[in-house]
Amino acid sequence: MEGLRERTRQAMRAELAEIALRMFLERGFEETTVDDIAREAGMSKRTFFRYFPSKEDVVFGDADDLGEQVAQEIRARPPGEDPWESLRVVLGRWEGRIDACAQELANLRLIESTPSLKARMQHKRDGLRRRIAEAVRDRPGAELDAFTAELLTGAAGAALDTVAREWMRSGGTADRAALLxxxxxLLAPAAKP
Incomplete structure (x- = not known):
């Protein structure tokens, strides 16, 4: 159970992220400084950095925690289950939160149009995929080599990325679950690894 301090910290992070994202969308990411965000939130720049290590991290929220939760769920899948099916089930459940930073169409467009955010997103995705590939290999009875686990995870990641882009192209109206x-x-392996 979370303590009061942690709930207060999470609430402050959420409020700070909301202020920053609004400013990024109004002014542009590069044009908005940490000083601007801190001033708008009524705090010092130093206090801002207690909540987020960088301006880019405001956009991506708790992506690292999310990645660990996804990896734990994959490890908990039934022994002997096909790895592709494990990825499909778990990522299907998490799809709406995988890109938590980009749940809103405007945020996804901000990321896609800002080179530093796009690079940070790729970095975050790489870390997430590494953790998920390890989880796929660690499952009881999986007996997968690193190459196969990374290939399956990379294909699953490509599916998520393509779904997000199609959703963006549709103006946020496409059914993400159906797309996934x-x-x-379409990407299902023809033969078991």
Whole structure:
């Protein structure tokens, strides 16, 4: 159970992220400084850095924690379950939160149009995929080599990325769950690894 201090910290992080994202969308990411965000939030720049290590991290929230939760769920899948099916089930459940920083169309467009954010997103995705590939290999009865685990995880990541781009192209109206199902069906391995 979370203590009061942690709940207060999470609430402050959420409020700070909301202020920063609004400013990024109004002014542009590069044009908005940490000083601007801190001033708008009524805090010092030093206090801002207690909540986020960098301006870019405001956009991506708790992506690292999310990655660990996804990896734990994959490890907990039934022994002997096909690895692709494990990825499909778990990522299907988490799809709406995988890109928590980009849940809103405007945020995804901000990331796609800002080179430093796009680079940070790629870095975050690489770390997430590494953790998930390890989880796929660590599952009881998986018996996968690193190459196969990384390949399957990379294909699953490509499916998520393509779903996000199609959702963005649709103006946020496409059914993400249906798109993800379609992507996993199209990419399904022909033979078990």
């Amino acid at each position: 199902d379609r992507a996993f069906t």
